[in-house]
Amino acid sequence: MPGNYVVKQGDHLSSIAQENGFSDYAVIWDHANNAELKKKRENPNVLFPGDVLFIPDREIREETRPTDQRHEFVLRKPVLRLRIVLEDLYEKPIAGAKCLLIVEGVSRDVTTDGNGKINEIIPPDAHQSVLVIRDPQTPFHDLPIPIKIGHLDPVEEPSGQAARLANLGYYLAPADQLDAVELESAVEEFQCDFHLKVDGICGPATQARLKQAHGC
């Protein structure tokens, strides 16, 4: 049944697509009815609760093959990745660090690359993840760090600004709780570090710089 879907906290398009029986999120994202949202949000994995997404009907695709032979059908589907760049206090990548990454209860050993990056394929409906950095050179050695996949709000929203500033080490209150005083403090400190006008207001210029510094 085609219809509108209202985005909840924690949703990302891949998980919405999966729930609705689509292996390729692009079928939804590229639908004409979603053109406006696509333009507004740009990134299908960073939606905002309340966003309305049109879910089209699934199209039935028929393939004709003779029945006296074996055939392979390859389902083309985009992969979903978790990409995290680990840095120390001063943007220096934490390179070659051994980590344990647990996604939806399944753990794997990963090592950050020369740029401190973890780049892992994850299930399309993944939401919960935990990262344990096993590198005594960081003060967060062996501390399980929860990673909530799909919980990042757009940078235009104060909650999205707080979350990015938290990821970058500026916002010191819990990342999912909006504290106006702490947000102002974090914004000023970020503006100061990035040579922007320090006024505590996260306007378009600060938002753009924040998005760039964070990576999405």
Added chain:
Amino acid sequence: MSDEPAASLHGVADAGVAGKHPPASDPFFLVGPATADQFNTARLRLVPIACWRVDDIRFQFASSFVTPEIKAELRILEDLIKAHPGAPLSIFGHADPVGDDDSNKTLSGRRATAIYALLTRNTAQWEELFSQPQKNDNWDKNGAIETMLAEVSPESANDPKAADKFRHDAGARKGLFSQYMDKLCGPVLKLAKTDFLGRGANSAGKADFQGCSEFNPLLIFSVEKEAEFDRDKDKTERNSENAPNRRVMVLLFRSGSQVDPARWPCPTVKEGIAGCQKRFWSDGEKRRSTHLSGEDRKFEITHDIFACRFYQRLTAASPCERALKSFRVRLYDGFGTAIPFAPFSAAVGSRDFSAVDRADPKGFIALRDIEAPANVTIRWGFPPKDGQEPALLFTRQVFLGLDDDPSAESATKKLNNLGYDDADNETNVLGFQLDYGHLAKPALKPTGVLDDATLQLLNRIYKDSLNDLRDDR
């Protein structure tokens, strides 16, 4: 005081506080997954986990020379470091708002340097402070040598020639500094450069120790108080009221924390204030200089009086930037003689009695991290003979944090603290008038009535008794 009434106690504000920061909310990340080239940056943050503060009173006035009484606070620091192995330190000196920013930057930096040098036994840094006096911060003039001598070799303290030798001989001074440092810190508390946040990588101590000038006051006077202090010729009271602003803070960070000194925002102790100003709140000047009518501004209440955003972000959650106080109380026997090593147990408010502990050699005990004013009940006794359980013969309630309260309501509590603890308050007032009345001009008549003159004298005697104890060596 000679005519000490039966088993009395005095509260005296201790000169420091240590504490654990509330556990920082452990980090977690909210991320967007990627179907294109997006990524999420997860940057580790600098997390202060504990703090230690030493107050103005442990320095000579307007000087960077630390007095022998700092020993008590250093024991607390020793415990704190023991409790947080591997946690690097950083020292922040603070001055009060009297005087200009630049000289206050210098003084606060010199105090931070003095503490750093003390902990690392860097006698060369003390020699520099000694031989390059700044305004009132003149160790020699303020009797630093005599004080150190009295501490390390009391027998030579009264010999003026002994001091002269150290005054003119840098080599001898080095030895004296070293002995005095050891005496204050004790055998255990000795830190290496690498125990600090900048790991000694920068020769000027960047990230290891710094002075914050007068930019981060804990207390800003009301308009009225400020005007009154401006009018006063004698600045003693202003300076004493400003004491909470003059402090040295040490922060301990999560074990393994490391910073790049080149990126550390605080200027070194020898640099000017420009680096500080870069880190000010956008309204930092207003934050630190606004006086309100009718009330003081306190950092612990409104959190908006520090000018430096960077410092505030490190310490906003710190228990050491609150006016949680520690108190020292002296335990006496029934004849007004202090009891060395007295066994005691204390209960604050509704808290249970703590385990039995012992007073120091002069009969002092420390009650720490108390939200004043508070009622404390103390039981104490004489040191037991070997193998015996201590008997806590005396019990008394004391009221802490009355120093600043001149009201008649606090008078009963002050009388109680001075030992006049009869159930009938008239008897207490009468007793006080009989004992102290001759000190007032004109002398008080023993009426048993708490009139203005009696109250005035009581407030004076109470303050003096605290000062007596403060000066007790």
